[in-house]
Amino acid sequence: MASQRSLVALFVLCLLCGNSLVLAKRRYLSVNMDNLLDSKAHVTIPAACGLPPNCRLPPGCDSDGNSIGRDVFNHDIRRLSTLLQRSSDTQGSADSLAGPVPAITLPPLPWPLPRPPTSPPVAPPAEAPSCSAAAGRCSGTYCRYRVQYGDGSSSSGVLSRDTLTLTTSRTLPNFAFGCGQNNLGSFGKVDGLIGLGRGELSLASQAAASSLGATFSYCLPSSDKSHGYLTIGSTPVTGKVQYTAMIQKPEYPSFYFVELVSIDIGGYVLPVPPTVFTSTGTLLDSGTILTYLPKQAYTSLRDRFKFTMKGYKPAPAYDILETCYDFTGQSAIIIPAVSFKFSDGAVFDLDFFGVLVFPEKPTIGCLAFVPRPSMMPFTIFGNIQQRSAEVIYDVAAEKIGCSGVALVAAGHQERNFKVVPTASFLSSQASCYPTPRAASHGHSSRALMPLAHRHGPCSPVQSKEDVSLAETLRRDLARTKYITRRASRNKQRLQSTDAVSVPTQLGSAFDSQQYVVTVGFGSPAVPQTLLVDTGSDLTWIQCKACNSSSSKCYPQRHPLFDPSSSSTYTPVPCDSQSCRTLAAGIDGNGCNNSNSECSYQITYGSRANTTGVYSTDALTLAPGAVVESFHFGCGNDQHGPFDKIDGILGLGRLPESLAWQAPSSGGVFSHCLPPTGSATTGFLALGAPANTSGFAFTPMLTMDEQPWFYQLMLTGISVGGRALDIPAAVFSEGMITDSGTVITALQETAYAAVRAAFRSAMAGYPLAPPVGHLDTCYNFTGFDNVTVPTVSLTFRGGATVDLDAASGVMLDGCLAFWGSGGDNYTGVIGNVNQRTIEVLYDMPGARVGFRPNAC
Incomplete structure (x- = not known):
């Protein structure tokens, strides 16, 4: 899979599973997502809830992506009336298609309607079978359609056929769709509607008749901070899939029905006979927002939920949501898990925000279920309850499945506890799905590079080495001890000028590094995958002068860089200022008597080392982003466990660092490390973002004296919303933020306080034996969900970083902190505790920034 992806949405459509006809304004569709393809048998299209700032948010999404406003309830009422209208129409007339207001949209693009091409779409004649399927009417020689929605919106035009382009490599020729000529009503800024119903004109049915197969799936994102996806065609699904039978109901031929049999809340099975559900069936619908239950089931669920939530303050009902709570002042919210059990044993565990919704205020949460109206002949399972899971429709096999369902909350800033699955603490074997979240925060003028975990599914270098947690910790301990001891040799406390001493080089195992990016060296550019290190300044790669068959270099994934093949390569001469500057530091030894070229040498704490020629050449960061005359080490003699990595990318504070050499960066860069166990990439960005709010x-x-590493002043720590009583003097040696260290090392007194508070909050779980120097580990066997307290780090100036399960409170079931051995050592903030957070290094401004939920 490509390390970068191109996302071009030229057509914005509503996604509705109850519709059979694809509607469009006079316009063409092209979605370029070929880099997401896992095979030639399916197509993946991204789905996102959020919109750009200049566009109106779709119902259900506020600026945080978590709020459900009154328009949503109005939408559900309109849609329900439409569904009821359609339920009485056994012919599936196009005049009674489901409502247009989407639960999920692709981000709209502000382009005008294009002119029709010189070769216009083909309109089927009125006598064609497809015209009858769309309940079309004659108008001269063409088949015309008209769609009337429950809110009064309508679309009419010509039933047409044309090529539908899903990706650059996948099209559907002769695709039937409605070419809209008269569209009235509240369609918002979407360009049309994708019908995924069971009728023969839906995209799903037309794709089934092609080579794509009769399967589609979607994953609805839990908030606008993430992307979901729509997959068309037969595809192997990663993770465990639970299937339930697709129920046929002749009176509702376009709908997808399943058989709900029971509901579990907090381990308690509701005393509701299965026939309450099975007698009418349950409609699985992507367009309805809330879940509508039979009154008996709803009453039982509501009463049990109230019983478990009696410790929280009730709030007034909000529209049709009658069970609401005021969480103002609460440092933690713990809710009972809710699971839906279907026929064939399939169990659907709901996401946190599938149980509670926050209609307007972030402190007022309501139970996300309502009783179905008396005239509604079936139960509806809405899209709020489907989020964060992949829902698979296997129409040919007549079954519906779900994969990756998890009670992992999408992060709510007022909560200090999250309900998460034990699997989130474990490493992931999932396929890689790169995500371009960084582009949504003013990064358009920056050089942006995908960043992946070295041993994760998104790494361009798949190592054969299966590194255990104990081995990772051993390597990490070596790096951390070196950093803390070197940084703490100067025992002078921080003065008013904030002058401190820090280590001057990367002095630990090279193989403790964990995150990689791919860049290009030379002209033409040769791809090289490098470990990212904020503790190193000089970037180096292996060069062809090093013969891989000899003992002077190690095998790597990409071809060795050949300086003689680059038209822009130049060795740095001995008599240059660049060589003298390098010689003044410990990274390189400058010149010797036997060579007129400047040389460098780096030795790591693990006895790995590299030696070669200090050189300049073009460095390609991303398409159109090139650093001319970039200074780096061209290695010709390397020894050590480098494990196929092509070299190191230095992001330290000295002039040799990429952060200073890139003219457009101005000494500013940021990174976002992907979450633990994630199958997505993070990013490395050079330059200041347009928006730092x-x-x-x-x-x-x-x-x-030693301006190398990035050092901050920690002032306080909270666990589960409670500030710990730690003397300020404990933090006086400061903290180094380091991308190469894994686990955060705290001063001993601070760590003891964190450990005690964490163990108290986790008292309900059995302890497990220590792993390496991690002494607070748990055995989660038999637990489906684990409640983990948030750990908050507060820095000088009031900046607070809230760490949860995703951003690194735990690693493989262990608390991801340890004590460095005393209070007179500088601490280190490891990469586990930086994950999902964009860390911005502004050297000219002498500041470090943190932005949560960035990747």
């Missing part, structure tokens, strides 16, 4: 900043401490 989402960042919390703390001063970057200046250093009097």
Whole structure:
């Protein structure tokens, strides 16, 4: 799979599973997502809830993606009336298609309607079978359609056929769709509607008649901070899939029905006979927002939920949501898990925001279920309850499945506890789905590179080495001890000028590094995958002078860079200022008597080392982003466990760092490390973002003698919303933020307080034996869900970073912190505790910023 992906949405459509006809304004569709293809048998299209700032949000999405406003309830009422109208129409007339207001849209693009092409779409004649299927009417020689929705919106035009382009490599020729000429009503800014119903004119049915197969799936994102996807065609689904039978109801030929048999809340099975559900069936609908239950089932669920939530303050009902709570002042919210059990044993565990919704205020949450109206002949399972899971429709096999269902909350800033699955603490073997979230926060003028975990599914270098947690911790301990001891040799406390001493080089195992990016060296550019290190300044790669068959270099994934093949390569001469600057530091030894070329040498704490020629060449970061005359080490003699990585990308504070050499960056860069167990990429961005309003900043401490690492001043720690009683003097040596260290090392007194508070909050779970130097581990065997307290780090200036399960409170069932051995050592913030957070290094501004939920 490509390390970068191109996302071009030229057509914005509503996604509705109850519709059979695809409607469009006079316009063409092209979605370029070929880099997401896992095979030639399916197509994946991204789905997102959020819209750009200049566009109106779709119902159900506020600026945080978590709010459900009154328009949503109006939408559900309109849609329900439409569904009821359609339920009485056994012919599936196009005049009674489901409502147009989407639960999910692709981000709209502000393009005008294009002119029709010189070769217009083919309109089927009135006598064609497809015209009858759309309940069309004659108008001269063409078949015309008209769709009337429950809210009064309508669309009419010519039933047409043309090529539908899903990706650059996948099309559907002769695709039947409605070419809209007269569209009235509240369609918002979407360009049309994708029908995924069971009728013969739906996209799903037309794709089934092609080579794509009779299967489609979608994953609805839990908030606008993430992307979901729509997959058309038969595809192997990663993860465990639970299937339930697709129920046929002749009176509703276009709908997807399943058989709900019971509901479990907090381990308690509701005393509701299965016939309450099975006698009418349950409609699985992507267009209805809330879930509508039989009154008996709803009453039982509501009463049980109230019983378990009696410790929280009730709030007034909100429209049709009658069970609401006021969480103002609460440092933690713990709710009972809710599971739906279907026929064939399939169990659907709901996401946190599938149980509670927050209609307007972030402190007022309501139970996300309502009783179905008396005239409604079936139960409806809405899209709120489907989010964060992949729902698979296997029409040919007449079954519906779900995969990856998890009670993992999408992060709500007022909560200090999250209900998460134990699987979220474990490493993932999922396929990689790169996500371009960084582009949504003012990064358009920056050089942006996908960043992946070295041993994760998105890594371009798939190592054969299966690194255990104990081995990872052993390597990490070596790096951390070196950093803390070197940084703490100067025992002088921080003065008013914030002058401190820090280590001068990467002095630990090279193989403790964990995150990689792919860049290009030379002209033409040769791809090289490098480990990202904020603790190193000089970037180096292996060069062809090093013969891989000899003992002077190691095997790597990409071809060795050949300086003689690059038209822009130049060795740095001995008599240059660049060589003298390098010689003044410990990264390189400058010149010797036997060579007129400047040389470098780096030795790591693990005894790995690299030696070669200090050089310049073009460095390609991304298409159109090139650093000319980039200074780097062209290695010709390497020894050590480098494990197929092509080299190191230095992002330290010295002039040799990429952060200073890239002219457009101005000494500013940021990274977002993907979450633990994630099958997505993070990013590395050079340059300042256009918008920094989402960042919390703390001063970057200046250093009097050794200005190499990035040091901050920690001032306090909270666990589960409670501030720990830690003397300020404990933090006086500061903290280094380091991309190469894994686990955060705290001063001993601070760690003891964190460990005690964490163990108290986790008292309901059995302890497990320590792993390496991690002494607070748990055995989660038999637990489907685990409640983990948030750990908050507060820095000078008031910047607070809230860490949860996704951003690194735990690693493989262990608390991801340890004590460095005393209070007179500098601490280190490891990469586990930086995940999902964009960390912005602003060297000219002498500050470091943190933006949560960035990747």
